[in-house]
Amino acid sequence: MPDNRRFLLVRRPDGAPVADDFRLETGPTPDLAEGQFLIRNHYASLDPAMRGWMDDEPSYMPPIPLGTPVRASTVGVVAESRTDEFPVGTWVVGLNAIEEYSVSAAGGFSQAIDPAMVPSPTNFLSVLGAVGMTAYFGYLEVCKPNPGDVVLVTGAAGAVGSLVGQIAKANGASKVIGIAGGPEKCARLIERYKFDAAIDYRGKSLDDLTAAIAAEAPDGVNVIFENVGGDILDAGLNNLAMYARIGLCGLISEYNNAGGKTGARNIWQLIVKRASLTGLLVADYVPRFGEGIAQMAAWMQSGTLVFDEQIDEGIENALPAFLKLFSGGNDGKMILKVAP
Amino acid sequence: MPDNRRFLLVRRPDGAPVADDFRLETGPTPDLAEGQFLIRNHYASLDPAMRGWMDDEPSYMPPIPLGTPVRASTVGVVAESRTDEFPVGTWVVGLNAIEEYSVSAAGGFSQAIDPAMVPSPTNFLSVLGAVGMTAYFGYLEVCKPNPGDVVLVTGAAGAVGSLVGQIAKANGASKVIGIAGGPEKCARLIERYKFDAAIDYRGKSLDDLTAAIAAEAPDGVNVIFENVGGDILDAGLNNLAMYARIGLCGLISEYNNAGGKTGARNIWQLIVKRASLTGLLVADYVPRFGEGIAQMAAWMQSGTLVFDEQIDEGIENALPAFLKLFSGGNDGKMILKVAP
Structure with a gap:
């Protein structure tokens, strides 16, 4: 078998991750036990949530153990198999790691996929993957939208946010407002993702942000899909309509804060406003992914939903690609091409 | 008519209210228009929420205008009337102000009550008033308890908290934990209000509080009824069970913070934990008060529910009595006796 390059976490980041927190290691691919199969990873998903997995704090998943590769969803092809359920050549998506080869097993976190369903197998890491399902179930199930709602999406140019805005429009929102960083992203919200309004948070104080939202939503917002936290969440809280629902998907503004939350x-x-702030996690909806994937695929085909992927190449570029999520340096869902 | 002493707000407090923020003024009782009646206030309710009404900030009610008496629920007797609906001698409860005489009108905020129903007319400011209805509807409707839930109540020795703990037990909670300040209040939680456990927050850091809750609820808490905020809320957040519900009733720890929230x-x-934090306000349940009052009165009669009132005397003592709510200097619902 070929060598396996793996992107290991070797030290817990203090604030923003730096190169010394990781090591690229080359080793043999592991032997398979009965029931296991080996995945040649083609692409790995890079998501803000991975930053939390690097910390040694109680969360919805155990921390990534030091000395092991960074946990990530990947899409790839079965290269070797000791189970009939996943024969060699099968395309699979699953929760694996940033490495060239991953071992999985029947009954584990891997699912067979049909790449012919979509323009690119990477779509199973974006619109039809955890990102798409987060947007779909997080908005429809947790935010409990009503027809005519005014909806605020933060981190709106991000992978999840851009989908939420479009789902909200398709679902009957009267106005969808996005918050993003910089004029280019704001233009993309309007022109490409068909948001009704875009607010550039850069250079804005809490008062500025509060006023900017109020200008777009004078009667308040009925729903917030929150990806950011900090001043952006506080400004949203200042603009709630009565009985508003906030779906709390992420807090990217604080993931790299060494100083505290x-x-x-x-x-x-x-x-x-007798409003609610409710945490959401896509894992709760795994049993309903079939429904979500079917609807998202239908919206893709009808042109209701557009999305973007930014594919950076090379496992050796994992860290700079990951950091773009926090600097806003990516345009669309960040994906790392692991196979040459 | 006699003179009317009124406790006026004359300056917006910066942090904790001080004497110069108020003025006790004596003036004539007003003339009545057709449909109005004059209430001789016997008792005024003193509640933490009143602190928020003194600020000039958007809230669920307009700020108390400067130069007007401090808004408060009162119970009293109709002394003069120009409406058949509220004849002289009728006992009424309503949202009025800290003053000896208030003007109200049919169709306004006053309701006729039957003092023979209860041991003291003050009960209409405590267990059968906004405090009791906050506990009843806030717990049952907003916290959505399930049988067997582990319930955490903060500000548990307070007027609302002590009732919430008892309602939770009556409603099928498996364990009710209260947080209060000082050993005497903690003893009262256990002995008088029948909480299963009491945690004294005094002298405890966030880590201490987190550990103290974890010791009582090793599998986490399913419900938090939150009256306090600050470290106490953060420690509760550190101890949530999956799908926990937090009913946010108040944030007494930050009402007097001039420095910010x-x-x-x-x-x-x-x-x-895919948990929710939901704001609650008793005003939403006014149409269902009849149901709440009937149940609370039945629980009083059966001995399921005990409660305490601390009645301080004299309108001239309004400020020191009010400040006890924030120093923890009261034992039970704070009520001011306005009539001699």
Whole structure:
């Protein structure tokens, strides 16, 4: 078997991850036990949530153990197999790691996929993958939208946010407002993702952000799909309509804060507006992924839904590609091409 | 008519209210228009929420205008009337102000009550008033308890908290944990209000509080009824069970913070546990008060529910009595006796 290059976590990041927190290691591919199969990973998904997995803190998944490759969803092809369920040549998507080869097993986290269904197998890491399912179930199930709602999406140019905005429009929102960083992303929200309004958070204080949202939503927002936290969440809290629902998907603004969490300062507004802030995680909806994938695929085909992927090449570029998620340096879902 | 002493707000407090923020003024009782009646206030309710009404910030009610008496629920007797609906001698409860006489009108915020129903008319400011209805509807409707839930109540020795703990037990909670300040209050939680466990927050860091809750609820808490905020809320967030519900009733720890709001820093845990934080306000349940009052009165009669009132005397003592709510200097619902 060929050598296996793996992107290992060797030290827990303090704030933003740096090169010394990782090591690229080359070793043999492992032997398979009965029931296992070996995946040649073609692509790995890079997601903000991975930053949390690098910390040694209680979360919805155990921390990535030091000395092991960074956990990530991948899409690839079965290269060797000791189970009839996943014969050699099968395309699979699953929760594996940033490495050239991963071992999985029947009954584990891998699912067979049909790449002919979509323009690119990477779509199973974006619109039809965890990102798409997060947008679909997070918006429809957790945010409980009503027809005519005014919807605010933060991190709106991101992989999840751009889909949420489009799902909201397709689902009957009266106005969808996105917050993103910089004029280019804001233009893309309007022109490509068909948001009704875009707010550039850069250079804006909490008061500025509060006023900018109020200008677009004078009667308040009925739904917030929150990916960011910090001042952006606090400004949203200042603009709630009565009985508003906030789906809390992520807090990217604080993942790299070594100094501590900012959280939400304006939760008093939850009382004023009898609003709710509810955490969401796509893992809860795995049993319903079939429904979500079918609807998202139908919306793709009808042109209701557009999406973007930014594919950076080379496992040796894993860290700079990952860091683009936090600097806003990516245009669309960040994916790392692992196979040459 | 006699003179009317009124406790006016004359300056917006910066942090904790001080004497110069108020003025006790004596003036004539007003003339009544057709449909109005004059209430001789016997008792005024003193509640933490009143602190928020003193600020000039958007909230669920307009700020108390400067130069007007401090808004408060009162119970009293109709002393003069120009409406057949509220004849002289009728006992009424309503949202009025800290003053000896208030003007109200049919169709306004006053309701006739039957003091023979209860041991004291003050009960209409506590267990059968907004406090009791906050506990009843806030717990049962917003916290959506399930049989067997482990329930955490903060500000548990307070007027609302002590009722919530008892309602939770009556409703089928498997364990009710209260957080309060000082050994006496903690003893009262156990002995008088029949909480299963009490945690004294005094002298405890966030880590201490987190550990103290974890010791009582090793599998996490399913419900939090939150009255306090700050470290106490953050420690609760560190101890959520999956799909936990937090009913956010108040944030007494930050009402007097001139320096800004602390909010909730650990909202990441809402994602980890797919939990919700939902603001609650008793005003939403006014149409169902009849149901709540009937149940609370039945629980009083059966001895399921005990409660305490601390009645301080004299309108001139309004400020020191009010401040006890924030120092923890009260034992039970704070009520001010306005009539001699």
